[in-house]
Amino acid sequence: MKTHKSLKAKEAILKREIVKLSTLTDLAVSTETRAVRYRSVADFFSVFNEDPELLEYFPTTFVYAPCDNLRKNPSRIEIE
């Protein structure tokens, strides 16, 4: 069974043009924290910026899963 998707061609072209121009990722649905607004390119610090022991407290971090890219941290030590 296929998924039925609908977005007018004109709208899709408009969105692609804007994203091509701005080069910004993710949607502006939630702007409460940069770990959510630019989830795909957010750094580790944006999630734990106040304190390393302080858990995230924004409601949208309960909805949007953290990105895998957060683990791409050059200073991270791998334990084998």
Next chain:
Amino acid sequence: MNKIFNPLLFEYSLKSLKRRGSKNIFISIIFIILIFLLSCAFMISNSLKFELFTTLSSLPDIIVQKIKAGRQYDIEKDRIEKILQIPGVSNVIDRVWGYYYYQRAGVNFSVVGLKEFEENYKKNFDSIADAIDFEDFEKKPLMIIGSGVKKILEKNYYKNYFNFVKPNGDFKRVYIKGVFKGESELETNDIILLDEKIAREIFGMPKNKSTDLVVKVANPLEVKTVASKIKLLYPDTRVITKEDLKISYQNIFDYKSGIFLALFIVAVFTFFIIVYDKTSGLTSEEKREIGILKALGWRIEDILTQKFYEAFIISLSSFLIGVILALFYVYFLNAPLIRDIFSGYSVLKPSFNLPFVFDFQTFFLIFFTTVPIYIAACIIPSWRAATLEADEVIR
């Protein structure tokens, strides 16, 4: 008599449902609410994912960020030359973008600096923004803003321009040349697009640094190789490819945690309370009814078929009503309360005009995890009563 579908039995089932109207209506309402909530959650998440994937192809091939102690820092523009020397790289552009905190409204705007803003504006912007013509814009700094930004500025009495506060405390007045078209609200609601030089002034960013670098690779198959070469060249960077962005978009919603897990647990728990109530046995009135039917000559198959029709009518009609209500709620009313779960405490909230996405697989999943279980829960106790002798049941 029609063996597949018995219209007389169906009519009897309808009248039987009517006899226990209040109980059946209550069960239907609970069922509808459960299906409605699950459908809304899936519809919104599928639509947001579809919206993300629509624009994925326009994103850069590689993004290079400088990371120190887990925090992103401005990257040196000198690195562009060395990255350009990597075979396969066709272009490297430095980006200047960031957040501007407008204290009065308690809002963060995403400010993006574009190279050759004026030239680009004359070429492209008619198709992406609605122009504002208030006065002579010659030689004045201009910007294009999202509709959410426009609303905030108007609320704070900024009609034609906005005064950015620079890091040294000076003001920078930038005039509003256009507003992004409403259809792109989900992407541009908080964005301010202006010339790169103005962005550098606003952020106090030196000319030899940028926020990050964007790399264009001629052959898409070489992106991974080029990314690993950049990483080897500059170990203090984080290199994000388009493939990483695609994975990030795919995993935006984790159905095994967060709000979805909470919703599923509540829905499953509520549903199984209903099922438990049904399987824990029939009421004495229902048992007596089965006994009387058996005494009148009804066979076990007839009784079970009648119970099947009853359960099927309630579950299927509740399922369909729940799904239709969810479709109307999400795509016509723009999900008034539930959208706040997805936008959180944000001051800038888009209107939530989502693209229509109907995923048959999701709805089949919801259907097969609810309707057959409910039908089975109704039939099993009736089968137990129907297999007994009539006088035993009536007693």
